[in-house]
Amino acid sequence: MDCDKHLLNVHWKQHHWVRHVTGTESYNVREADMWGRPVESEQVTCHITHVCSTCGATHNGGECGCDKSRGERCAPRIACLDAEPERAQADVETPAV
Helix, strand or coil: CCCEEEECCEEEECCCEEEEEEEEEEEEEEEECCCCCEEEEEEEEEEEEEEECCCCCEEEEEEEEEEHHHHCCCHHHHHHHHHHHHHHHHHCCCCCC
């Protein structure tokens, strides 16, 4: 299906973007609390790609960051983490016999 819309002599694209996480990483950050004391916190950064559910076009969505507790509930990130073992398994070549 195509996302091109037409009305009289006007043409435009109307995509239906769906957010996908293509890569994610967790790391520790040292921050200061309101009294200036160092506090360790875990952060998550994800690379986002938007995919049109109609025509399959892709758009770079940049980076998304949040704390680890929120990242553990993020549906696109969970889908990416679930797909990683499959991707790693597909990247391993079978030795020739």
